[in-house]
Amino acid sequence: MVSSPAKVTGPPPSRPVSLASPDQLADPAWAWAAYEPSAARPWNIALAAHLHRRAAFGASWQQLQQALSDGPQRTIDRLLRPQADVDIYNRTQDDYEDAVRSVNELRAWWLRRMIESPHPLLEKMTLFWHSYFATNGGAFNQAGLMTNHLRLLRRHALGSFAPLLQDISRDPALLVWLGADANRKAAPNDSFVRPLLETFTLGPGHVSTEDIQEAARAFTGWFVFRDQLRYIPREHDEKPVRLLGREGHVTGDDVIKTLLDQQATPRTVVRRLYRWLISEQDEPSETLVAPLAATLAEDYNIAAVVETMLRSNLFFSGQSYRARVKCPVEFAVGIVTAMEGMVSTTQLAQDLAELGQDLCHPPTVEGWAGGRHWIDSAALAQRHNLALALLQGDKPYGNKLDPWAVAQRHEQASLESATQFLLKLLVQDDVDPDVRDVLLEAARDAEGDTPTFLRRLAHMAVTLPEYQLA
Amino acid sequence: MSHTRRDFLKAGLGASALLSLGPVAPRILAASRAGNRDTVLVVLQLSGGNDGLNTVVPYTDDAYARNRKTLRLPTADLHKIDEHVAFHPRMEPFLRLYREGHLSILHGVGHPKPDQSHDRAMRIWHTADPERPERQTGWLGRAADHAWKPSAVETTAVFVGPIVRPFALNAAHATVPRIRTAQDLIMRTMPGENAGQHALADRAATSPDSDLLALLRQATQTAHAQSKQIEAVIEANAGSRGYPSSGLARDLRTAAHLIRADIGIRVIFVEIGGGGIGGFDNHANQLGNHCALLGQLAEAVSAFVGDLQRDKLLDRVLLMTFSEFGRTVKENGRRGTGHGAAAPVFLVGGKVKGGRVGPHPSLTDLDNGGLKFHTDFRQVYATVLDRWLGFDSYAVLGSRFQSLNVLKT
Numbered sequence: 103m104v105s106s107p108a109k110v111t112g113p114p115p116s117r118p119v120s121l122a123s124p125d126q127l128a129d130p131a132w133a134w135a136a137y138e139p140s141a142a143r144p145w146n147i148a149l150a151a152h153l154h155r156r157a158a159f160g161a162s163w164q165q166l167q168q169a170l171s172d173g174p175q176r177t178i179d180r181l182l183r184p185q186a187d188v189d190i191y192n193r194t195q196d197d198y199e200d201a202v203r204s205v206n207e208l209r210a211w212w213l214r215r216m217i218e219s220p221h222p223l224l225e226k227m228t229l230f231w232h233s234y235f236a237t238n239g240g241a242f243n244q245a246g247l248m249t250n251h252l253r254l255l256r257r258h259a260l261g262s263f264a265p266l267l268q269d270i271s272r273d274p275a276l277l278v279w280l281g282a283d284a285n286r287k288a289a290p291n292d293s294f295v296r297p298l299l300e301t302f303t304l305g306p307g308h309v310s311t312e313d314i315q316e317a318a319r320a321f322t323g324w325f326v327f328r329d330q331l332r333y334i335p336r337e338h339d340e341k342p343v344r345l346l347g348r349e350g351h352v353t354g355d356d357v358i359k360t361l362l363d364q365q366a367t368p369r370t371v372v373r374r375l376y377r378w379l380i381s382e383q384d385e386p387s388e389t390l391v392a393p394l395a396a397t398l399a400e401d402y403n404i405a406a407v408v409e410t411m412l413r414s415n416l417f418f419s420g421q422s423y424r425a426r427v428k429c430p431v432e433f434a435v436g437i438v439t440a441m442e443g444m445v446s447t448t449q450l451a452q453d454l455a456e457l458g459q460d461l462c463h464p465p466t467v468e469g470w471a472g473g474r475h476w477i478d479s480a481a482l483a484q485r486h487n488l489a490l491a492l493l494q495g496d497k498p499y500g501n502k503l504d505p506w507a508v509a510q511r512h513e514q515a516s517l518e519s520a521t522q523f524l525l526k527l528l529v530q531d532d533v534d535p536d537v538r539d540v541l542l543e544a545a546r547d548a549e550g551d552t553p554t555f556l557r558r559l560a561h562m563a564v565t566l567p568e569y570q571l572a
Numbered sequence: 573m574s575h576t577r578r579d580f581l582k583a584g585l586g587a588s589a590l591l592s593l594g595p596v597a598p599r600i601l602a603a604s605r606a607g608n609r610d611t612v613l614v615v616l617q618l619s620g621g622n623d624g625l626n627t628v629v630p631y632t633d634d635a636y637a638r639n640r641k642t643l644r645l646p647t648a649d650l651h652k653i654d655e656h657v658a659f660h661p662r663m664e665p666f667l668r669l670y671r672e673g674h675l676s677i678l679h680g681v682g683h684p685k686p687d688q689s690h691d692r693a694m695r696i697w698h699t700a701d702p703e704r705p706e707r708q709t710g711w712l713g714r715a716a717d718h719a720w721k722p723s724a725v726e727t728t729a730v731f732v733g734p735i736v737r738p739f740a741l742n743a744a745h746a747t748v749p750r751i752r753t754a755q756d757l758i759m760r761t762m763p764g765e766n767a768g769q770h771a772l773a774d775r776a777a778t779s780p781d782s783d784l785l786a787l788l789r790q791a792t793q794t795a796h797a798q799s800k801q802i803e804a805v806i807e808a809n810a811g812s813r814g815y816p817s818s819g820l821a822r823d824l825r826t827a828a829h830l831i832r833a834d835i836g837i838r839v840i841f842v843e844i845g846g847g848g849i850g851g852f853d854n855h856a857n858q859l860g861n862h863c864a865l866l867g868q869l870a871e872a873v874s875a876f877v878g879d880l881q882r883d884k885l886l887d888r889v890l891l892m893t894f895s896e897f898g899r900t901v902k903e904n905g906r907r908g909t910g911h912g913a914a915a916p917v918f919l920v921g922g923k924v925k926g927g928r929v930g931p932h933p934s935l936t937d938l939d940n941g942g943l944k945f946h947t948d949f950r951q952v953y954a955t956v957l958d959r960w961l962g963f964d965s966y967a968v969l970g971s972r973f974q975s976l977n978v979l980k981t
Contacts, residue, residue, distance in 0.1 A: 567785055
């Protein structure tokens with residue numbers, strides 16, 4: 103049996119990541135300036151792991167060590183612009199995906215990319231846009247529609263929001279899913295323009311019913327027939343449209359341009375990026391959003407904003423550290439990445455669907471709500487059981503992930519050192535001392551040989567509340 | 573309503589203290605809320621379009637015999653409710669439930685825009701929106717969204733079954749899981765791991781510096797406590813408890829486990845017919861197949877009721893059936909029927925008023941060959957949302973629908 107954890111006395115242990123002061127938070131110049139390690143805010147394994155949770159799907163031991171020796175800015179350089187030939191990798195994967203017959207199969211290929219891509223940030227941002235322009239392929243006749251949709255998102259994921267939005271407005275997958283595959287002059291369809299205005303660009307408070315009606319007329323003439331986009335000029339309404347101060351003959355492309363000119367649009371994008379990269383704990387203040395929105399409005403360069411966020415003081419502060427809930431995909435892929443293995447992603451895609459994140463099948467056009475919505479008792483029980491399935495070395499995933507083998511690979515040959523190693527790898531030792539004691543003690547006292555012991559420890563670590571946070 | 577149990581948990585009886593109580597724990601939890609217990613809605617989908625006319629049979633109506641040359645059920649085999657209608661020969665358990673006052677028949681339930689396509693008709697019942705069936709959330713998903721609170725850690729709604737989760741449960745924000753058995757919510761461990769997990773779960777669910785972490789600690793603790801409760805319930809009910817061996821019986825048994833475990837779930841969705849264009853879609857040679865399905869339905873529901881009664885839980889549970897449409901009054905020349913319109917809905921539970929509600933629709937004044945509705949299905953939804961679950965039906969349905977006076981107060 104485990105004895106009760108000893109009472110902790112004295113001052114609370116120092117945290118590896120320090121909170122920014124209220125003055126600093128109120129100053130966007132400080133918040134968005136590049137983080138420089140200092141004695142007060144040292145670069146450490148907790149921050150290296152934090153960076154990899156946000157800009158990738160977690161890290162292997164080797165990646166953490168590399169990051170520690172390179173420092174934050176060089177690590178970010180590599181995450182943004184990897185040395186490896188990403189194009190060759192992605193083209194090979196594209197070829198595999200061309201052969202898939204079902205959307206469900208496509209999910210598995212995508213998960214594989216998340217696990218092994220030399221450019222995980224690109225996949226991370228593709229996942230971001232998948233929830234931003236959320237398209238559900240459940241009703242598609244062919245997987246190709248969804249394959250092309252994901253390819254579109256990946257192509258622009260770190261590119262420019264302007265052509266991304268333009269391509270999205272002509273994406274058969276999104277239009278079919280929204281029921282916007284017929285836009286007749288006699289019956290303007292608002293199924294696409296409503297989310298275009300309310301979700302993708304201006305945001306709900308900035309849109310009137312008239313705006314939506316007018317914008318819908320601008321998009322008349324566009325159809326999707328047999329998964330192909332078609333424009334039928336005689337179905338286009340030539341009558342003048344009044345939209346956001348603009349008046350005259352307006353096409354769909356003009357609507358996109360007009361929306362990109364609105365101040366609200368870059369703000370919407372920045373706020374969503376903030377939730378994805380910085381924090382779900384609170385909404386960013388207008389002061390923090392403004393400078394990034396201004397930068398984005400210049401040329402809609404997504405990578406520039408992502409880069410500013412990742413390099414920033416705010417990103418490496420306590421306000422951002424563990425301030426997001428891992429979505430199920432981040433949770434599972436993070437375990438696989440840390441354990442340096444590859445599992446059946448067909449099985450994993452299915453298990454993640456049960457956890458509420460069915461890739462290629464987001465619940466609504468607004469994507470997965472995320473944050474607190476991932477947390478409830480059933481979801482945590484399911485995460486616990488999925489982690490067990492991944493780590494127990496048995497069916498259904500088989501013996502693909504083996505903590506002891508990973509520890510040995512990194513020259514941790516004793517039970518004692520392998521234990522320290524796992525706690526550093528999985529939670530960077532950043533858990534309360536009593537939790538640490540329980541983990542060590544419970545596992546040490548219990549039955550089994552070293553490999554079993556370490557599987558148990560790994561499972562207990564990844565089911566900790568702390569581990570659910572990104 | 574459900575905060576009572578959470579407050580109780582928070583109040584100091586930590587998870588492992590509960591765990592050490594073993595099977596006693598659930599009863600303690602339940603007792604803490606005596607008189608203030610949560611109601612549970614079980615929604616049972618009959619996939620494929622159930623033939624209401626051969627389910628609740630208007631056996632004295634000449635038009636029934638006239639239109640059902642081969643499908644007419646022999647009067648002598650029927651289970652007569654009164655001098656007008658009778659249950660299908662395989663539905664004797666429903667007659668018993670009816671006589672006991674635990675079953676209501678809502679006749680003529682439908683809506684003004686019946687659709688003869690399975691997909692669209694089902695979508696209408698799932699979205700509760702005949703005007704906008706393309707909308708992206710289901711009525712129970714919206715109910716789960718509205719029940720959601722930032723500090724809540726209990727799961728509101730689940731689907732139990734082997735098929736893809738029905739669209740009715742699609743929520744914009746809340747996570748509505750599909751589970752196959754109650755075991756799916758039991759937290760399995762590796763050998764030797766239990767003690768440590770319990771020690772971890774037993775830690776105070778407070779956190780000085782992060783709201784998300786505090787919530788996660790509380791949810792983890794709750795998940796462990798619930799896992800133990802479910803385990804205890806399964807162990808205590810290992811016997812057959814009178815359930816027949818059918819998929820629906822298995823799923824309702826799981827539902828009973830979840831209800832008994834008392835873990836805060838308010839909505840449980842189950843299905844018979846296999847999803848897709850389901851088993852109730854009998855365009856040819858309907859008799860045998862329909863017989864088997866109705867037999868399974870009646871036996872499974874009656875076993876479920878008996879199971880709940882044994883533990884005095886029936887007063888907390890309301891089961892509601894539905895199907896995407898009824899079938900044509902006239903059979904089709906292939907010993908089958910086409911897609912119809914209105915059909916009966918059954919309400920089963922300890923608090924139903926029982927009896928027949930509304931007249932049986934006319935068999936001669938028809939809607940495209942099917943029965944005309946007189947009760948909008950959204951009135952049924954509004955009734956179960958407002959009067960049974962205590963949710964706000966206006967928020968879920970977007971309009972006010974007149975409640976039906978079918979529940980005891």
